[in-house]
Amino acid sequence: MNTIPIDTVTFSVGLLVARVVIGLMMAAHGSQKLFGWFGGHGLAGTAGFFDSLGFRPGRLFATLASGTEITSGLLVAFGLFGPVGPALMISVMISAAVSNHWKNGVFAGTNGIEVPMLYGVIATALLLTGPGLYSLDAALGLGALSTPVFQWSLLVIGVVGGISNLLVRRPVVA
Numbered sequence: 001m002n003t004i005p006i007d008t009v010t011f012s013v014g015l016l017v018a019r020v021v022i023g024l025m026m027a028a029h030g031s032q033k034l035f036g037w038f039g040g041h042g043l044a045g046t047a048g049f050f051d052s053l054g055f056r057p058g059r060l061f062a063t064l065a066s067g068t069e070i071t072s073g074l075l076v077a078f079g080l081f082g083p084v085g086p087a088l089m090i091s092v093m094i095s096a097a098v099s100n101h102w103k104n105g106v107f108a109g110t111n112g113i114e115v116p117m118l119y120g121v122i123a124t125a126l127l128l129t130g131p132g133l134y135s136l137d138a139a140l141g142l143g144a145l146s147t148p149v150f151q152w153s154l155l156v157i158g159v160v161g162g163i164s165n166l167l168v169r170r171p172v173v174a
Contacts (some may be wrong), residue, residue: 012132016079019131022122023077026089030069033062053099054171068092076126079135082145086127087158093120094162099169127155 032040041049043062050065051058068088075085097116105112130146131137137145144150 008133012134015126015129015132016134018122019079019126019135020077022119022126023073023075023085025073026119027070027073027077030066030071030073033066034070052172054169055099055165056170065092065095072123076123079131079137080140080142082130082137082142083127083151083154084145086123087154087161089123090120090127090155090158091161091165093117093123094159095165098162098166123158124155127151127158 028038031037033046034043036042036045040046043059043066046062046066047058049058050056050062055061055065069092072085072088072092075081076089093116097113097120101111101113101116104110106114108114128151130143130151137143
């Protein structure tokens, strides 16, 4: 069997870069919805949009979605609590991809599933690899959170959470 040597320091630097960029982008994305920062519509605008997607009451769902995006993004960026942040990100991206982007095809130029799919796939990769050496988990001795059983369990929970959110949706009848 061929093996490929992995330098754990270089691997962890790669994870750090991916975690910080993806995590902070997701947190900023959620803050657009919740606070209106970075050109976002804020909670009032987002609530109306969620109502139009069938997530009613829109204000509740907008608060939960934006709070999940901010929380998951910060957990991922800091590498805290292992697969919890990525699982939350997966859940909210499944919901976004199906409820808002699926009908528009693949690419972001047509508001397709490209962006939520990329977030979800990267979150899945981070969930399965763990946060690496340069993370709060490593600094706080929380490496036990990145065991295969816990990782796969949270992956399933994240997917089921996204699907469950879609199941409570009540699409607007034309």
